[in-house]
Amino acid sequence: xxxxxxxxxxxxxxxxxxxxxxxxxxxxxxxxxxxxxxxxxxxxxxxxxxxxxxxxxxxxxxxxxxxxxxxxxxxxxxxxxxxxxxxxxxxxxxxxxxxxxxxxxxxxxxxxxxxxxxxxxxxxxxxxxxxxxxxxxxxxxxxxxxxxxxxxxxxxxxxxxxxxxxxxxxxxxxxxxxxxxxxxxxxxxxxxxxxxxxxxxxxxxxxxxxxxxxxxxxxxxxxxxxxxxxxxxxxxxxxxxxxxxxxxxxxxxxxxxxxxxxxxxxxxxxxxxxxxxxxxxxxxxxxxxxxxxxxxxxxxxxxxxxxxxxxxxxxxxxxxxxxxxxxxxxxxxxxxxxxxxxxxxxxxxxxxxxxxxxxxxxxxxxxxxxxxxxxxxxxxxxxxxxxxxxxxxxxxxxxxxxxxxxxxxxxxxxxxxxxxxxxxxxxxxx
Amino acid sequence: xxxxxxxxxxxxxxxxxxxxxxxxxxxxxxxxxxxxxxxxxxxxxxxxxxxxxxxxxxxxxxxxxxxxxxxxxxxxxxxxxxxxxxxxxx
Numbered sequence: 274x275x276x277x278x279x280x281x282x283x284x285x286x287x288x289x290x291x292x293x294x295x296x297x298x299x300x301x302x303x304x305x306x307x308x309x310x311x312x313x314x315x316x317x318x319x320x321x322x323x324x325x326x327x328x329x330x331x332x333x334x335x336x337x338x339x340x341x342x343x344x345x346x347x348x349x350x351x352x353x354x355x356x357x358x359x360x361x362x363x364x365x366x367x368x369x370x371x372x373x374x375x376x377x378x379x380x381x382x383x384x385x386x387x388x389x390x391x392x393x394x395x396x397x398x399x400x401x402x403x404x405x406x407x408x409x410x411x412x413x414x415x416x417x418x419x420x421x422x423x424x425x426x427x428x429x430x431x432x433x434x435x436x437x438x439x440x441x442x443x444x445x446x447x448x449x450x451x452x453x454x455x456x457x458x459x460x461x462x463x464x465x466x467x468x469x470x471x472x473x474x475x476x477x478x479x480x481x482x483x484x485x486x487x488x489x490x491x492x493x494x495x496x497x498x499x500x501x502x503x504x505x506x507x508x509x510x511x512x513x514x515x516x517x518x519x520x521x522x523x524x525x526x527x528x529x530x531x532x533x534x535x536x537x538x539x540x541x542x543x544x545x546x547x548x549x550x551x552x553x554x555x556x557x558x559x560x561x562x563x564x565x566x567x568x569x570x571x572x573x574x575x576x577x578x579x580x581x582x583x584x585x586x587x588x589x590x591x592x593x594x595x596x597x598x599x600x601x602x603x604x605x606x607x608x609x610x611x612x613x614x615x616x617x618x619x620x621x622x623x624x625x626x627x628x629x630x631x632x633x634x635x636x637x638x639x640x641x642x643x644x645x646x647x648x649x650x651x652x653x654x655x656x657x658x659x660x661x662x663x664x665x666x667x668x669x670x671x672x673x674x675x676x677x678x679x680x681x682x683x684x685x686x687x688x689x690x691x692x693x694x695x696x697x698x699x700x701x702x703x
Numbered sequence: 704x705x706x707x708x709x710x711x712x713x714x715x716x717x718x719x720x721x722x723x724x725x726x727x728x729x730x731x732x733x734x735x736x737x738x739x740x741x742x743x744x745x746x747x748x749x750x751x752x753x754x755x756x757x758x759x760x761x762x763x764x765x766x767x768x769x770x771x772x773x774x775x776x777x778x779x780x781x782x783x784x785x786x787x788x789x790x791x792x793x
Contacts (some may be wrong), residue, residue: 307781313789314764377793398785417784433766435781446770453767455744457709458792503792512770516738523744523767524706547792548709550744550765 277303277423279603280414281393282401282436284311285377286321287573287592288429289384293329294600296391300607303421304388305414309398312381315431316456316551318496318505318586320479321380322372325593330387334370338379340500341477343372345470348584350653351495353486356535357656367476374477374498374505375589376458404440404569410613411440411568424612425568425603429596432552432574442571443562448512449640450556450577455527456507459543463502469539470499481586484508484530485653489518492649495530496586497539504543506531509553509586511644523550554579554588557640558633564624565617570599578629582636582703583643591629598623642702647695654685655692706746710761718786722759723779724768730776731755742771763788 279295281288284306292304308314320343326333344366349358389395405413405420413422414436428437432451437443444450461469470478482495492511497504508530510523531540554574564576572578573592580587602620606612624630642648658681663674672680682689724747731737737755739748745763749756764787769779781787 307784308789309785312793313791314787315793316790317793378790381793400781400784433764433769435779446766448770451766451770453742453744453765505792512742512767515742516736516771519736519738519741522741522746524746527744528704545704545709545712547712547790548763549713549790549793550763550767552766 275413275422275424277301277421278607279303279425279427280305280421280423281427281429282414283429283431283575284385284388284395284397285315285381285429285431285573285592286384286589287575287596288427289381289388290326290329290593290596291427291429291572291600292388292393293384293391294597295603296388296393297329298600298604300604302388302393303423304385304393304395305399305401306385306395306397307400310378310382311385311395311397312378315377315381316454316549317375317377317589318454318456318498318507319375319377319589320372320498320586321375321589322585322587323590325590325597329597336383338383339373339375341374341472341475342366342370343374343479344472344476345478347478347480349480349482350656351482351484351486351533351535352653352657354534355657357653357660372479374479374500376500376503376505401436404436406440409567411566425570425606425617427596427599427603428569428571428575429573430575432554434571434575437571437575442566442569443575444560446552448516450554450560451552452512452555453510453523453550454507454553455510455523455550456505456548457527457531457545458547459504459506459540460502460546461504461543465542466499466502466504472499475501481584483583483649483653484526485649487526487529488521490646490650491515491518491521491526492644493526494583495536497536503546504540506536506540514644553586555581555640558637561633565614565620567614568612570602570617570620572596572599578633580632580636581643582639583648584703594627595624595629598627636702639702642699647699651685651687651692651695655681655687658685710745713763714789714791715760716786716789717760718782721783721786723782723787724757724759724762725778726755726757727776728755730774734774734776738771738773739768739777742767
């Protein structure tokens with residue numbers, strides 16, 4: 274007889290959502306978090322996209338610590354001197370909200386409390402050292418040599434899942450499956466943020482940037498999100514190109530981003546509150562681990578559920594939805610009193626028809642585009658040169674757009690054939 | 704802003720008895736790239752007179768060094784119960 278029906282390792286959005294689902298379904302749940310309080314080890318950009326919480330917390334949009342809703346979404350290329358951006362603002366997001374900026378210490382604390390209210394037992398400041406195994410089955414967790422037993426263990430450790438890795442349930446992260454996120458939070462008065470970003474009320478700004486001005490061929494993206502009275506700003510650094518370069522420091526990339534002539538004015542006068550770093554899961558469909566087995570399921574980043582197509586960065590939504598599906602599967606497995614691999618394959622069946630897997634599958638190979646020279650160097654250079662040529666009034670007769678583009682291509686060293694082939698691939702993958 | 708000023712903003716519950724990350728000095732001595740010194744956002748890895756210096760106390764637990772080191776020197780574990788970085792915003 275196990276001490277718990279389920280033990281959840283990690284009280285982030287994935288783990289707590291799973292715990293809420295299971296505890297509400299009558300399961301006896303232990304939620305173990307190494308941070309004290311929950312969220313204190315976690316970092317996210319972060320925008321919580323979608324409405325995945327609705328099924329477990331119907332009033333979440335009123336009760337959760339949401340900072341601002343996204344009303345203005347910017348997708349942008351930054352070159353050394355310029356910014357070329359799509360700046361999409363719509364009042365439609367005021368009626369039907371698509372995403373909210375959040376701070377993880379607040380959100381994770383809220384979700385863990387919801388899990389407690391649903392009946393889960395929460396312990397914080399406790400590090401699970403390893404999994405307890407018996408006859409090839411996961412039967413619990415081990416902390417400081419002591420075993421706590423359960424019918425099923427839900428691994429919700431985030432993108433650096435030491436317990437799952439040491440148990441051999443998934444591979445160690447590598448240059449292709451993770452990028453390094455570095456983030457800074459600045460404090461600014463609410464009215465200053467509203468004025469600076471052209472916002473009213475609790476409308477918010479979410480910007481994602483291609484940082485194309487880094488030396489050599491280091492690729493990085495940037496983000497800037499408004500919270501109530503703080504701004505979250507950060508970079509996501511591709512490790513493969515950072516390694517190949519071997520001369521650029523991750524710390525300096527963050528500094529260069531916040532000092533960019535079109536980023537710095539947003540942050541001016543802001544007081545730096547926090548510097549943080551965390552993995553961003555980047556692996557594609559091919560590198561997804563098998564997310565279940567005898568006595569265990571993996572959720573959120575631990576299972577590789579995240580998505581980025583260069584326009585949007587998502588993770589918490591998949592964390593929540595996969596956590597709920599794992600919780601549902603555990604409830605069903607409990608009814609059959611069967612937590613074997615065969616029984617828990619029901620989790621995979623649910624995942625296969627959910628966005629967590631479908632988005633990965635449909636956007637297979639997207640990372641080779643997101644982290645390509647085309648996106649990070651060619652397109653920004655071409656756009657900058659073309660716009661410059663188009664807008665610079667010389668007094669001479671004007672040229673057609675096609676002539677300007679061709680001239681810009683030749684001055685940036687791109688052949689039109691290459692551009693067509695690569696552009697077509699980019700459109701197809703995005 | 705320097706790294707020291709940024710790290711000074713952070714709260715840690717340092718474990719004086721357990722270093723959650725260790726490096727193998729004999730491997731680091733012959734390392735041709737020292738990529739850890741460029742990858743670690745908290746600058747826990749520095750070269751002092753050509754010798755690798757590592758301090759786990761400043762670690763923000765991102766995991767980067769474990770991926771960065773391709774020579775098997777870094778041994779990465781989670782800090783023990785409640786120790787390590789304590790973010791206020793996250």
